[in-house]
Amino acid sequence: MTLEENQFVAPGAAVLTLADDSILEISVPLDSREARNWLRFKDEGANPADAWFRDLEPVPVEIRWTEDPEGHVWEGIAHRVEKFDEQTRTVTVAVRILGGNAQRRDADSLPLVQGMFCEVRIPGKAIEGAYRIPASAVSFDGLAYLAVDGRLKTIRLTRAINIGEEAVITEGLNPGDILVTTRLVNPLENTALEIVNSTSSQSGGAPGGPAEPVPATEGGAATP
Numbered sequence: 369m370t371l372e373e374n375q376f377v378a379p380g381a382a383v384l385t386l387a388d389d390s391i392l393e394i395s396v397p398l399d400s401r402e403a404r405n406w407l408r409f410k411d412e413g414a415n416p417a418d419a420w421f422r423d424l425e426p427v428p429v430e431i432r433w434t435e436d437p438e439g440h441v442w443e444g445i446a447h448r449v450e451k452f453d454e455q456t457r458t459v460t461v462a463v464r465i466l467g468g469n470a471q472r473r474d475a476d477s478l479p480l481v482q483g484m485f486c487e488v489r490i491p492g493k494a495i496e497g498a499y500r501i502p503a504s505a506v507s508f509d510g511l512a513y514l515a516v517d518g519r520l521k522t523i524r525l526t527r528a529i530n531i532g533e534e535a536v537i538t539e540g541l542n543p544g545d546i547l548v549t550t551r552l553v554n555p556l557e558n559t560a561l562e563i564v565n566s567t568s569s570q571s572g573g574a575p576g577g578p579a580e581p582v583p584a585t586e587g588g589a590a591t592p
Contacts, residue, residue, distance in 0.1 A: 390467040392480065394431065395450060395460050396488050403459035405528070406492030408446075421449040421459075429463050430489040431480065437487060442469055442480050446490055463488055495528060495538060503535040505549045512540070513548040513555060520548070520559040 371383055398407070408425040426445045433440035444465035451460045470480035480486070506512045506525050514521045525540035541547065546563065 387482075392444075392465045392467065392470050392482075393447070394444070394463045394465070394486060394488060396463055396490070397453070397456070397458040397460050400452070400457045400459050402529070403461075406490075407459075407461070408491070408493055424448060424461065427491045429491070431463070431465065432487045432489075433478075433480070434485045434487055440477055440480075444469070461490065463490070495536065497538075498528065499537045499541050500531070500534050501537055501541075501547060502549050503530055503533050504551055505547060506535050506537070510540075513552060515546040515548055515561050515563055518561055518563075520552075520555055520557060520561055522555070522557055 371377065377383060408427060409422040410425055412422070424446045426447070429444045429446055431442045431444055432438075442465060444463045447462045447464040449459060450462045452458070453460070465480060472479045501512075506527060510524050510527060512523055512525050514523055523540055525537045528536045528538045530536070548561070550564075
């Protein structure tokens, strides 16, 4: 209520706001390039006569309260695309949570309510044959270094996305490559190398997230 007893009300003034808390929604803005690369749309769903996004796949979405990301976790679904902002070049996705799923789970937890700042994790498309490497091992313009026959070789990698302090690489690495993860200063091509730490690793498809490939790290040899 926005009124007090015996208060006069002008025509058109807001008197009462009603809210249906049986269904909650979180609006999540995404960079349009990330939305194009990672959002999972249905093959069918949009009206052919409408110039709008196809329906999203209703994938489970993880919601974490930023004040307690480990203790307060809820599950919702990716519901629809709300809008496209031409100024910020963002696509806003509506994540829907049923009221029952937003309730507290024990006496020490809080329910998910309006006004909470949350982190939302939306599973994206899978990546086949990708590698997860330390982000510091690849430069801003995609350059990285391999140890080939004990010597330094410069290569160019295609980075799909960064996840925390790691980069997901889709092109440029092959099984058996030994990636140099030590940050180099003024590297010279064909410089003789001494490999201090070499760890074997694997590549594989991502099982549902924006990318969850198995890492090729620590100057390790990438294997199938």
